[in-house]
Amino acid sequence: MDSLAATTAKLAVRGIGKRYGKLDALLPMDLDVAPGEFLTVLGPSGSGKTTLLQIIAGLTEPTCGRLLIDGRNETHTPPHKRGIGVVFQNYALFPHLTVQENVAFPLQMRRMPGAERDRKVAAALELVGLGGLHQRFPRELSGGQQQRVALARCFVYQPALIIMDEPLGALDRKLRESMQLEIRRLHRDTGATIMFVTHDQEEALALSDRICLLNHGRIEQLGSPEAVYEHPASLFVADFIGLSNVLRGHIQGGVLLTADGPLPLPPGSGGTAGREAALVIRPEHVELDPTDFPALSGTVTETVYAGAEHRLQVTLGSGATLLLRRSAGQGSLPLGAAVRLGWSPSRARLLNP
Ligand SMILES: Nc1ncnc2c1ncn2[C@@H]1O[C@H](COP(=O)(O)OP(=O)(O)OP(=O)(O)O)[C@@H](O)[C@H]1O
Ligand SMILES: [Mg+2]
Structure with a gap:
């Protein structure tokens, strides 16, 4: 099983964990990244994102587990022998080298002949839209331009x-954007296969x-972004990705009893009677004056104009x-307006509180 996965995955994390003293920065985990995949590691500050990437890059030793790249065990391979392109937030360009020289650096390290090197550097700079800036030094560039140089320097050796x-x-x-x-x-x-870290959920989606x-x-x-957004596995996920409405209560007689009355359970969710649970509904699934579903009564207490909605x-x-949410065409409602709202039960998720 293990060895089969290892042969097909570009990157296979097997039981990798990291402890700092008493802190489990990473609990032992498995993760496969497929060839050509764009996988984003998302999470709040301190959740272990950088630790995971640094272990993969070889900049941090894991406390346990194995790392396979193209099926080879690379757990203890030095960073520069792993064939991984790395771009970090502080993109660390060489300040005394020009843009051209910065981007050429990884090719020089690989002893690529001059003419081929120049061609590749020009192509990489073109790719990131920095064609005219070869001779500038990093201090003569904006933050965004420096970031592009760092990307070009990573992509140049493919x-x-x-x-x-x-x-x-x-x-x-x-x-x-x-x-x-x-x-x-x-x-x-x-x-290329890309592993990308962010704590920005919109960027991840x-x-x-x-x-x-x-x-x-x-x-x-x-x-997938759709699966994580539409089928969050926990309240933490529902809360971290996108906006969510959460209504808490306990299950009784096939409904969720809440302080605002009984709410229908999503079809097939079959929770155990008496259990505490939460219904999660995305804002775009809440309808005003629903005709086909049960309605709750409430009062408009805040309105925000956000361009398209x-x-x-x-x-x-x-x-x-x-x-x-209401589309701009539907108009807003005044503060204090009494409304009735509801949602299709199939749009709600039943999760543990
Ligand atoms: N060298 C270290 N020594 C001790 N603890 C560390 C070390 N590096 C990281 N940690 C701890 O490990 C945990 C995970 O840190 P990590 O840098 O992986 O988080 P992160 O998800 O990248 O956060 P951020 O979004 O803030 O960058 C944190 O609690 C952090 O304080
Ligand atoms: Mg980090």
């Missing part, structure tokens, strides 16, 4: 496996084939609040 730890962390929103598109294009064009969500050194959920907060009789 590593089959690239790991990036919050490479866009220092950029403003607009630059960040255009760099996200750039990284996606680089991924498509090169076919936008970029990834799969998301690995870490919490306290454990994998909370691993799956209005976001409404409705407070229920118990004091619980629900968020919902």
Whole structure:
């Protein structure tokens, strides 16, 4: 079983864990990354993202477990022999080298002849949109331009496996979004396997084939962006990815009894009677004046205009609040308006509280 997976995965993490004194920075975990996959490691600060990447890069020794790259055990291979391209948040360009020399560096290390090297550097700089800036020094570039040089320096020698730890962390929103598109294009064009760390859930949803969500050194959920968003495995996941409405209660007679009355359970969820549980509903699934489902009554207590949509907060009789979205065309509602709202039970998730 183990050896079969090891032959097909680009990267196979087997029981890798890391302890610092009494702290389990990473609990022993298994993780496979497929060839050509874009896998994002997402999680709150301190959840173990950097620790995991540093172990893969060879910059940190794991306390236990094995790391297989292309089926080979590379757990104790020195970093520069692993064939992994690395981009970290502090992109550490060489300050005394020009852009051209910075990007050429990994090729020089590999003793590539001059003419071929120049060609590859020019292509890499073109790829990240820095064609005209060969002779500048890092201090003469903006943060975003330096970040692109770091990307070019990583992509220039075409590593089959690239790991990036919050490479866009220092950029403003607009630059960040255009760099996200750039990284996606680089991924498509090169076919590299990429492991990307972020604590920005929108970035994770936008970029990834799969998301690995870490919490306290454990994998909370691993799956496609759609799966993680639509079928969160826990309240932590529902809360961390996107906005969620959470209504708590206990199961009785096939419904969830809450302070705001009985709520239908999602079909097939069959919870045990008496058990405490929570229903999670995404704001886009909450409807005003539902005709086909049971309705709750509430009052509009907050409205936010967000360009393409209005976001409404409705407070229920118990004091619980629900968020919902209305497209700009539907208009907003005044504060204090009495509303009835509901959702298709099939859109809700039943989770442990
Ligand atoms: N060298 C170290 N010595 C002791 N504890 C460490 C060391 N490096 C990391 N830790 C601890 O391990 C845990 C995981 O740290 P890690 O850097 O992997 O988190 P992270 O998910 O990358 O967080 P962030 O989003 O803040 O970068 C944290 O509690 C951290 O304090
Ligand atoms: Mg980190």
